[in-house]
Amino acid sequence: MARRAADELDLEDFLPLHRDTFQILVSLADGDRHGYSILRDIAERTGDPRSITPSTLYSSIHRLLESGLIKELHERPNRDQDDARRRYYRLTPLGRRVAELEARRLERLLRDARSGGLLQRRR
Amino acid sequence: MREPVVALWLYRWLLKLYPAQFREDYECEVLSVFAREWSIQPGRAAALWYFITIATAVLIDAPREHLALLASDLRHALRRSLRSPWFTLVAVATLALGMGVNSALFSVVKSVLLQKLPYAQPDELVRVWIRNPRQGYEHDISNWPRMQDWRRASCFQSVAGFTGARLILTGGVEPLQLHGAQVTANFFATMGVRPFLGHDFESGDEAPGRPRKVILSHALWLSRFGGDRAMVGRPLQLNGDSYEVAGVAPPEMRFPERDLDFWTPLLVDDRGRRSRGAFWLNVAARLRDGVTLRQAQSQMDAYSRALADQHPEDRDLDGVTLESLQDDLTGPIRPGLTILTGAVVFILFICCANIAAMLSARTADRMQELSIRAALGAGRGRAVRHLLTESLLLFIVGGAVGIAAAYAGVAILLRLAPPELPQLQDTKLDVSVAAFTLAVSAAAGLIFGLLPALQASRLDLVRNLRQGARGAAGHLDSRRFRTALTIGEMALAMILLTGAWLLIRSFQQMEQVTPGYDARDVSIATMQLPRPKYPDAQAIGFYTKLIDRLQHAPGIEDAAEISNFFLGRLPDSATFSIEGRTEKITVPLTIDTVTPEFFSMMKIPLLRGRFFNAEDKAESQPVILINSTTARRYWPGGNPLGHRITFGDIGANGARWYTIVGVVGDTTRAGADEPVFTESYVPLAQSATRGMDILIRGSGAQSILKAAVRELDPNQPILHFTTLDAAQDDQTALRRFTTFLLTLFALTAAAITGAGLYGLISYLVTQRQQEFGIRFALGARARDVFGILVRRVLAMASIGLALGAVGALGMSRLLSALLFGVGRFDAVSYLAAASGLLLVCLIAAVFPAIRAMARIL
Numbered sequence: 001m002a003r004r005a006a007d008e009l010d011l012e013d014f015l016p017l018h019r020d021t022f023q024i025l026v027s028l029a030d031g032d033r034h035g036y037s038i039l040r041d042i043a044e045r046t047g048d049p050r051s052i053t054p055s056t057l058y059s060s061i062h063r064l065l066e067s068g069l070i071k072e073l074h075e076r077p078n079r080d081q082d083d084a085r086r087r088y089y090r091l092t093p094l095g096r097r098v099a100e101l102e103a104r105r106l107e108r109l110l111r112d113a114r115s116g117g118l119l120q121r122r123r
Numbered sequence: 124m125r126e127p128v129v130a131l132w133l134y135r136w137l138l139k140l141y142p143a144q145f146r147e148d149y150e151c152e153v154l155s156v157f158a159r160e161w162s163i164q165p166g167r168a169a170a171l172w173y174f175i176t177i178a179t180a181v182l183i184d185a186p187r188e189h190l191a192l193l194a195s196d197l198r199h200a201l202r203r204s205l206r207s208p209w210f211t212l213v214a215v216a217t218l219a220l221g222m223g224v225n226s227a228l229f230s231v232v233k234s235v236l237l238q239k240l241p242y243a244q245p246d247e248l249v250r251v252w253i254r255n256p257r258q259g260y261e262h263d264i265s266n267w268p269r270m271q272d273w274r275r276a277s278c279f280q281s282v283a284g285f286t287g288a289r290l291i292l293t294g295g296v297e298p299l300q301l302h303g304a305q306v307t308a309n310f311f312a313t314m315g316v317r318p319f320l321g322h323d324f325e326s327g328d329e330a331p332g333r334p335r336k337v338i339l340s341h342a343l344w345l346s347r348f349g350g351d352r353a354m355v356g357r358p359l360q361l362n363g364d365s366y367e368v369a370g371v372a373p374p375e376m377r378f379p380e381r382d383l384d385f386w387t388p389l390l391v392d393d394r395g396r397r398s399r400g401a402f403w404l405n406v407a408a409r410l411r412d413g414v415t416l417r418q419a420q421s422q423m424d425a426y427s428r429a430l431a432d433q434h435p436e437d438r439d440l441d442g443v444t445l446e447s448l449q450d451d452l453t454g455p456i457r458p459g460l461t462i463l464t465g466a467v468v469f470i471l472f473i474c475c476a477n478i479a480a481m482l483s484a485r486t487a488d489r490m491q492e493l494s495i496r497a498a499l500g501a502g503r504g505r506a507v508r509h510l511l512t513e514s515l516l517l518f519i520v521g522g523a524v525g526i527a528a529a530y531a532g533v534a535i536l537l538r539l540a541p542p543e544l545p546q547l548q549d550t551k552l553d554v555s556v557a558a559f560t561l562a563v564s565a566a567a568g569l570i571f572g573l574l575p576a577l578q579a580s581r582l583d584l585v586r587n588l589r590q591g592a593r594g595a596a597g598h599l600d601s602r603r604f605r606t607a608l609t610i611g612e613m614a615l616a617m618i619l620l621t622g623a624w625l626l627i628r629s630f631q632q633m634e635q636v637t638p639g640y641d642a643r644d645v646s647i648a649t650m651q652l653p654r655p656k657y658p659d660a661q662a663i664g665f666y667t668k669l670i671d672r673l674q675h676a677p678g679i680e681d682a683a684e685i686s687n688f689f690l691g692r693l694p695d696s697a698t699f700s701i702e703g704r705t706e707k708i709t710v711p712l713t714i715d716t717v718t719p720e721f722f723s724m725m726k727i728p729l730l731r732g733r734f735f736n737a738e739d740k741a742e743s744q745p746v747i748l749i750n751s752t753t754a755r756r757y758w759p760g761g762n763p764l765g766h767r768i769t770f771g772d773i774g775a776n777g778a779r780w781y782t783i784v785g786v787v788g789d790t791t792r793a794g795a796d797e798p799v800f801t802e803s804y805v806p807l808a809q810s811a812t813r814g815m816d817i818l819i820r821g822s823g824a825q826s827i828l829k830a831a832v833r834e835l836d837p838n839q840p841i842l843h844f845t846t847l848d849a850a851q852d853d854q855t856a857l858r859r860f861t862t863f864l865l866t867l868f869a870l871t872a873a874a875i876t877g878a879g880l881y882g883l884i885s886y887l888v889t890q891r892q893q894e895f896g897i898r899f900a901l902g903a904r905a906r907d908v909f910g911i912l913v914r915r916v917l918a919m920a921s922i923g924l925a926l927g928a929v930g931a932l933g934m935s936r937l938l939s940a941l942l943f944g945v946g947r948f949d950a951v952s953y954l955a956a957a958s959g960l961l962l963v964c965l966i967a968a969v970f971p972a973i974r975a976m977a978r979i980l
Contacts, residue, residue, distance in 0.1 A: 036156045037565075050173065053180040054156040055138065059188050087152065099817040 034086040069095030102105035140185035170608040196512040219520030222476025223528025226557040228467045234550040238250035241375035243315025251406040254441040278419035281407040288359040289651040300840035303385035321355035326518035328388040335366040341374040343384040362653035403619025458940045459861035466868040475567035477879040480605040541856025550818030610923040616872040617927020620956035623869035626862040632944025639790035641726040642847040646824040649843040650814040672831040679821035683721040688816040690793040702767040716812040732785030747781035753801040796943040877967040888975035916968040
């Protein structure tokens, strides 16, 4: 029980996530991807093609790897259209928990904004 | 769009801002992503805009990446350091110690020996000394006619003379005895010093009959006159005469002595201006622009020969010696400081060797890990960076502690420094010195610590891995390297210990010298009566009455007076002649005026004849006592009693002949480490003297003396009061300071060497643990394994001690100036040093050995 509490506390330490970091975790939430695929996904979702630059992408990936939120895959998911240089990344359970917590936090913020009348509730 | 060659090249170039590690891992992919993004940009403008965006991102991200990496490396290094706390502690302590003693002592050396004198163009300033070998003085002082001769020498811009002076300042609440200098009018100009207030002396001020002038020292002006600017031009009552305050000297003016109160123009009567035979005037000079000391010396050599042809009195002399003023002022302290400087450099070497050995061992330990990492494809960059960060952390912490140690070191040095080294008191920790020592130790540590790491990463992995697996034999190179370093440390420590023992034994020898008098419970005070107020008869009267009062005061056992109890470098002395012998004796005989009870009071034995008594009056025949050294030298086997001597030339008109009435025991009044002079004593009644040392045996001497003097002359101050023991201690202060510090440094060196050896043996034991285990399994006993270790230590120690002894034999030449009663090859010192160090080595080796046994058994 105490251990569990400690874990929760640790997870809270990751929050709030940096925008780029969160976007990367979201990208990986529905499946393993390589770097370029993450970048394209974020660009499409946000509608901003320059939302994340290649160097920023990889330094974020580097940091996520170090903190254990994602991991690099040693097997290749799509052998047919593989490029030897590409590395694939997968959300770790820890990463998933942290991303969820961050999403909840954002949701709470949004809810607050709505209940405060800042945003109109959609019908 | 075309293949973006230029953009790619530019982007790749920008990415160099990222840490190498990042580039190694991701550059390829970043570039590939970039190329694909570039290819989908609609048109040139969009592409350009895209490039600007990503370039900006690099500029922002790259430094952040570096910081993150450094932080992670430091965390890693900190974890590593805490995992081996002993390693860290010993390394930091060693570094701090080495830096501490070095920065402290070098700060002292810099402020005492290297700091330029605070006068204009100080390199041009020299002292001019007469070489007077027949009287036993390599550096003798001069006189007026000679100074005038030197003023004509072309190598000098100006030549100034000076001599000490004591004046009594009256007009305040209490009379104040002032200590100052009489100087030629060009003295301040020669030194290149302008008065802080008022004006310099003028050339006419030296002429007799002119109004007297005085320049006050900055300190006296502040303490006595409250820094009143209106003092300039005011009259002062000095020795009963009126002096006009011409000016105030700047605070940095500390020549010819440090704590002077005043400077006043030198008044020389006609006889003084003519006499070439007397030696009383100090001379300093400023060399002409561009003339070197060597050129000036050779000019003066030629000039002195020419002068000797003109003046027959000069033939006994051997020209002049020019000495830079800087060297002259630091002369007495120079040999001691030089030796101590050498000692701390040795300590720094030992510390560096220790740290190098430790880092090298750590690298060797890490070799296997590095090889595994390399085998797994990790770049060598990261491993080397880790080692570097660890070393860096060590040096930052060690450096910080070292700076603190250096501050403490300077404070401790100043506390220990004897008062006769006043220059020391200005010492502050010198930042450049501290930075330099840190740089040296850091460089040594990094070079020795990292070189193996860099080599390791280039070595073939298989060998390292296989050796790692074998364990024991793995780190042969590193072990040899450490062994060599430890032997070097032993040699250096041996040199220092030998030096310390030589000095300690010298000090012991000196302590055993019997002074020839009894200093127990004796206080000594110095007085100087002003000449105008006290002509000869009055001076004799004053001192006779003073002794009479003291002897009858309660609590006083005995009292006596002597003109100069302690004989300085240049005591009052003269050449003399013996009646009936033709040769003039050129070894000077000191002459001290004493009251009759001096010998009985100081328990100086009478060897022949009689002491002085009340019959020896001014008008009776002049009598003299000589010491045993004089009697032995000039009347070997004979009886000097009844012989007559005279100071000055035989046959000169009015020569005063003194009859020897007694021979007294020798004393070490010149200092226990100085040779005994040929000495003579004359009675006060026949030889009026205004400056006297008052010796009092008994309690409450100071207040009794004060009261007695006040009764006789309320305007007469007492210059100096202390116990004879304390005064003797002052004489040996420099020697004690040097001996103490060298001993401290030698012990430090031995301790660090011991720590180094401890580390090495621990390492060895850990490395060979498996082997020892097998030996035990095969029936070896603890004694056998122990024997292996001890034999190893003994082998190392014998090489180290032998090298050290040879080094010490060479270095002892530097010490010879400080040795007393022991030769520089004194076997006892060498043996004591060797056995002491050997003991330290064995102790350092035994502990890890025992621990190893305990672990195995």
